Amino acid sequence: xxxxxxxxxxxxxxxxxxxxxxxxxxxxxxxxxxxxxxxxxxxxxxxxxxxxxxxxxxxxxxxxxxxxxxxxxxxxxxxxxxxxxxxxxxxxxxxxxxxxxxxxxxxxxxxxxxxxxxxxxxxxxxxxxxxxxxxxxxxxxxxxxxxxxxxxxxxxxxxxxxxxxxxxxxxxxxxxxxxxxxxxxxxxxxxxxxxxxxxxxxxxxxxxxxxxxxxxxxxxxxxxxxxxxxxxxxxxxxxxxxxxxxxxxxxxxxxxxxxxxxxxxxxxxxxxxxxxxxxxxxxxxxxxxxxxxxxxxxxxxxxxxxxxxxxxxxxxxxxxxxxxxxxxxxxxxxxxxxxxxxxxxxxxxxxxxxxxxxxxxxxxxxxxxxxxxxxxxxxxxxxxxxxxxxxxxxxxxxxxxxxxxxxxxxxxxxxxxxxxxxxxxxxxxxxxxxxxx
Numbered sequence: 001x002x003x004x005x006x007x008x009x010x011x012x013x014x015x016x017x018x019x020x021x022x023x024x025x026x027x028x029x030x031x032x033x034x035x036x037x038x039x040x041x042x043x044x045x046x047x048x049x050x051x052x053x054x055x056x057x058x059x060x061x062x063x064x065x066x067x068x069x070x071x072x073x074x075x076x077x078x079x080x081x082x083x084x085x086x087x088x089x090x091x092x093x094x095x096x097x098x099x100x101x102x103x104x105x106x107x108x109x110x111x112x113x114x115x116x117x118x119x120x121x122x123x124x125x126x127x128x129x130x131x132x133x134x135x136x137x138x139x140x141x142x143x144x145x146x147x148x149x150x151x152x153x154x155x156x157x158x159x160x161x162x163x164x165x166x167x168x169x170x171x172x173x174x175x176x177x178x179x180x181x182x183x184x185x186x187x188x189x190x191x192x193x194x195x196x197x198x199x200x201x202x203x204x205x206x207x208x209x210x211x212x213x214x215x216x217x218x219x220x221x222x223x224x225x226x227x228x229x230x231x232x233x234x235x236x237x238x239x240x241x242x243x244x245x246x247x248x249x250x251x252x253x254x255x256x257x258x259x260x261x262x263x264x265x266x267x268x269x270x271x272x273x274x275x276x277x278x279x280x281x282x283x284x285x286x287x288x289x290x291x292x293x294x295x296x297x298x299x300x301x302x303x304x305x306x307x308x309x310x311x312x313x314x315x316x317x318x319x320x321x322x323x324x325x326x327x328x329x330x331x332x333x334x335x336x337x338x339x340x341x342x343x344x345x346x347x348x349x350x351x352x353x354x355x356x357x358x359x360x361x362x363x364x365x366x367x368x369x370x371x372x373x374x375x376x377x378x379x380x381x382x383x384x385x386x387x388x389x390x391x392x393x394x395x396x397x398x399x400x401x402x403x404x405x406x407x408x409x410x411x412x413x414x415x416x417x418x419x420x421x422x423x424x425x426x427x428x429x430x431x432x433x434x435x436x437x
Contacts, residue, residue, distance in 0.1 A: 002159075003020070003024060003025055003028035004028045004029055004031070004032040004140070004159045004160070004333065005044055005254070006020075006025065006158050006162060007162055007163075007211070007212050007213055007215075007216045008024070008071070008074060008076075008162040008163045008211055008212075008216035008219055008220060009213075009215055009216050009219050010320075011025055011074050011162055011218060012071050012072065012073075012074050012115075012219075014068060015058075015062065015072060015073040015074065016062075016067065016072065017320060018062075021051065021055075021059045021073075021329060022054075022055040022056075022058040022059050022062075022072075022073030022074070022117065023052065023055040023056050023059055024097065025055070025073070025074070025075065026051050026052055026054075026055035026075055026117070026119065026307055027052070027055075027160075027180075029075055029119070029160060029161055029169065030048050030051060030052070030119070030159050032158070032159055033046060033048075033155075033160045036138070036158050036160060037160070039141055040135065040136050040138050040141065040154050040155075040158055040160075041123065041134040041135050041136060041151075042122055042123060042125070042134075042135050042150075042151040042152075042154040042155040042158065042160060043077075043120050043121070043122060043123065043151060043155065043160075044080040044088070044090055044092075044121045044122060044123045044133070044151065044254070045080070045087055045088050045090075045120045045121040046119060046120035046121075047087075047119065048119070049119060049352075050119070051075065051119035053141065053316035054117040054118075054119070055073065055075075055117060058072060058073035058115065058117060059073065059131050059144045061105070067115060067340075068113065068114070068115040069113060069114035069115035069116075069223070070114055070115065070219070070223060070233065071111070071114040071116040071219070072114075072115030072116075073115060073117065074115070074116050074117065074162060075116070075117045075119050075161055075162065076111055076116040076117070076118060076161065076162070076163050076164060076165065076220065077118070077119070077120060077122045077150050077151075077152055077155050077156075077160075077161045077163075077164035077165070078108060078111075078118050078120075078121055078122065078164070078165045078397075079119070079121070079122050079148075079151065079152050079164070079165055079166050079167055080092065080121040080122060080123060080124045080151070081100035081126050081127075081128050081148075081167060081197050081198035082105045082107065082108060082121075082165060082167070082196065082197040082198075082207075083103065083104055083105045083108065084101055084104050084105070084108050084118050084121065085101055085102065085103050085104045085108075085197045086100065086101065087101060087118075087120070087121055088100055088101075089101045089121070090121075091124065091126075091127050091128070091198050091290075092123070092124040092126040092127060092128070092131075092133050092148075093126050093127060093315070093316070094315060095308065095312045095315050095316075101196075103196070104196065105193075105196025105197050106193040106194060106196055107165060107192055107193060107196070107197075107207055108165075108196070108223040110223060110224045110225075111165070111222075111223065111224055114223035114224075116223070116360050117437060119161070121151075122135075122149075122150075122151030122152045122154075122164055122168060123135045123150055123151030123154075124147075124149065124150065124151065124268065125147040125150060125172075125375055126259055126316070126317055126319075126320055127198065127200065127305060127308075127316075127320060128147075128148040128167060128169060128172060128198055128200055129200070129301075129319070129320050129323065130148075130319050130320075130374065130375055131308065131317040131319050131320060132144060132147055132150065132303070132372065132373065132374065132375050133147075133151065135149055135150040135151045135154050136154070136372070137154065137180060137368050137403070138157045138158035138180065138435055139157070139180065139368070139402070139403050139404060139435060140152050140368075140401070140402070140403060141370040141402075142194075142370050142372070143179075143367075143369060143370050143371075143372075143403060144179065144368050144369055144371060144372055144374060144375050144376055145157075145164065145179055145180050145368065145375075146175040146176030146177075146178070146179035146364075146368060146375050146376050147172060147175070147375030147376070148166075148172040148176075148375065149164075149166030149167060149168070149172050149173050149176050149184075149208070149210065150176055150375065152164035152165065152166045152176070152210045153166070153176035153177055153179070153180040153182055153184070153210050154176075154180055156180070156182045156210045156212060156348050157180035157181055157182045157212075157429070157434070158209060158435065159435070159437070161214065162211070162212070163209060163210065163211040163212075163216055163217070163220050164209070164210045164211075164317050165207065165208075165209060165210075165220075165224070165369060166184070166207075166208050166209065166210050167197065167198075167205060167206065167207055167208060167387060168186045168205075168206045168208050168381070169200050169201050169204045169205050169206070169211070169297060169385065170204070170293065170297065170378040170381060170382055170385055171363075171364075171378025171380070171381030171382065171385065172208075172378070172404070173185070173186045173206075173208035173209075173210065173393075174186055174208075174363045174364075174381045174384075174391055174393040174406075174408060175363060175364050175375070175376055175378050175380075175381055175393075176210070176375075176407060177210055177363070177393040177394045178349075178363040178364045178366065178395075178404065178406025178408075179367070179368035179376060179404065179406075180368075180404065181395045181403075181404030181432065181434060181435060182210055182211065182212055182395065182425075182434075183210065183211050183212065183213060183214050183216070183217045183392065183393065183395070183405075183427070184208060184209070184210050184212075184217075184363075184392065184393040184406075184423065185208055185209050185211075185214075185217040185221055185390075185392050185393075185396055185423075186206050186207065186208040186224070186384075186390065186391045186392075187206065187207075187221055187231060187390050187411055187416050188229075188387070188388060188389060188390045188414050188415075188416050189206055189388030189389075189413075190226075190229065190388070191206075191210075191221075191225050191226060191229040191231060191416060192206070192207040192221070192224055192225050192226060192229075193207070193226055194206075194207060194231065198295070199304045200300070200301050200304060200305070201296060201297045201300035201301055201304070202300055202304075203300060203339065203342070204293070204296060204300075204386070204388075205222065205383055206385070206388075208221075208292075209221050209224075211367065212304050212434060213375045213427065214235065214392060214420060214423045214427050215235050215424060217219075217247035217392070217420070218231065218232065218233060218234070218235055218262045218424075219233050219421045221352040221383075221416075231416050231417065231420075232417045232420070233418055235421055235424045236417055236418075236421045237421070238357075238421050238422065238425055241273075241274040241275050241276070241425075242270075242275045242276070242357045242358065242425055242426075243275070243276045243277050243278075243355070243356045243357050244270065244275055244276065244278070244356060244357065244358055244359070244360050244422070245277075245279075245280050245352075245358075245359045245360070246263075246277050246278070246279045246280075246352065246355050246359075246360050246361070247280065247281065247282055247359050247360070247361045247410075248263075248279075248281065248361070248362075249281075249282060249286070249361055249380065249383060250282065250286055250287045250289070250290070250383075251290070251379045251380060251382075253367075254365050254377065254379055254380075255281070255362055255365050255366065255380075256365055256366030256367075257366060258366055258367070258399045258400050258405075259362055259364070259366040259399070259405060260368075262360050262362075262396060262397055262399065262405045263361075263398070263407070266328075266360070266396050266397075266407050266430065267279070267360070269429055269430065270360070270429055273429045275425075275429075278356070280300070280352075282349075282352065282383075283348055283352065285344070285345065285348060286345060286348075286383060287380065287384050288341055288345075289341075289345055289387075290379065290382050290383070290384045291298075291338075292338040292341040292342055292345070292386060293328040293338075293342075293382050293383075293385065293386040294359075295330055295334055295337075296335065296338045296339065296342065297327075298323055298324075298326045298327030298330060299327045299330040299334070299335040300327070300335075301323065301324060301327050302324045302326075302327030302328040302330070302356050303327075305324055305392050306324065306328065309321065309324050309337075316400065342386055342387070345386065346384075346388070346394055346413065349389065349412075349413075350412060350413065352410040353411075353412050356421050357358070357411075357418060358409050358411050358419055359409070359410040359411075360379065360407060360408065360409055360410075360426070361380065361408050361410060362380050362405075362406070362407070362408060363380055363381060363391075363393040363407070363408035364376060364378075364380055364381075364405075364406065364408040365377050365379070365380065366399065366405075367399040367400075367401050367403035367404070367405065368403050368404075370401075379395070380408065381408070384408075384410050387413070388413060389410055389411060389412060389413050390410070390411045390412075390413075390414075390415065390416045390419040390420075391408055391410045391411075391419075392408070392409045392419060392420065392423035393406040393407070393408050393409075394406060394407050394408075394409065394423055394426055394430060394432070395430070395432035395434070396430050396432065397430070404432070407426065407430065409422055409423040409426055417422050
């Protein structure tokens with residue numbers, strides 16, 4: 001196998017065994033970046049010299065018997081709203097073009113404690129909202145890679161890096177994973193610390209990961225999780241074939257015909273493999289979920305980014321200014337009501353999923369749009385982010401434009417390990433090959 005195609009776990013194992021050096025792997029990844037970055041533009045900041053210095057230091061440490069953790073010597077990218085000491089954190093905005101982080105975010109510190117190397121920062125949409133950055137979809141560069149974790153998804157899909165960190169406040173891990181044909185994992189809310197990254201909505205912001213397999217995503221999430229919210233690094237084997245609920249959700253009418261057909265095909269494949277798949281719609285109250293999410297995100301976004309908007313309004317996009325203005329017009333009582341709605345829906349979903357292992361549902365309305373001025377519609381992620389439950393997007397096939405479709409696996413709150421186990425089983429049945437080259 002070409003070294004740049006190695007997944008996170010395999011690369012870590014080969015470095016640990018001594019059959020691969022970190023310098024060899026980093027060199028291969030940097031060569032891949034040099035080849036594709038002019039077209040895909042996944043990186044906001046990439047320091048090849050620093051990356052090679054880190055890799056050579058990791059090799060020296062391993063030779064001295066001082067390997068530092070389960071990801072020793074493996075490169076992992078970080079979305080550019082998360083601080084890495086000594087690197088720019090631009091947040092996709094010219095306002096912060098000269099902003100150099102003084103210390104690393106907690107997730108980055110944990111990543112480095114596990115031995116991983118951070119060669120650079122991946123492109124984000126403006127303040128992790130909808131106005132896209134420069135990144136293109138590696139499957140077809142006329143199409144969006146999704147957002148806001150656009151650079152992370154594209155870099156992983158294009159084999160520039162084995163895995164990357166992203167974040168999600170609505171659909172910012174799951175949607176780009178689906179559009180780029182990689183695995184995206186958004187853990188249960190609160191499982192991974194958000195200290196040291198852009199705060200948009202404290203109720204919704206979640207650190208997630210992007211990788212090329214569910215096992216790699218689980219490994220990466222495990223090393224950055226909070227100590228009291230342990231995520232298993234190993235995928236557990238299901239004791240029985242999974243019991244699933246196929247949910248089309250209140251926004252099913254927004255799914256393109258090809259996405260609707262793919263979802264039906266995915267259900268048929270999983271049933272043929274022995275899964276129980278019950279097709280059940282969410283209770284009627286979930287029709288209010290999208291509005292509740294928007295109120296929470298807009299209100300809290302205005303609270304967090306209001307000072308930036310007041311100082312730099314002319315430097316923000318019209319799209320972001322409009323959303324922050326909407327949030328500033330929401331009163332505290334409406335915000336409290338939305339939070340109360342969220343609590344009721346969380347209780348209702350816990351009852352809904354009881355007796356089943358996971359929900360399956362589309363992660364996006366269809367293939368990535370042929371439009372670089374937007375990042376696609378996050379509406380198929382909104383409910384699950386509002387609930388704070390774990391969600392995994394798995395590549396599920398190609399659409400009529402030869403772009404990836406995903407399938408989203410959603411679990412009960414805090415049932416991350418079970419959700420990952422189901423996702424790994426589903427991944428085996430769907431057997432997606434990934435991008436060639």
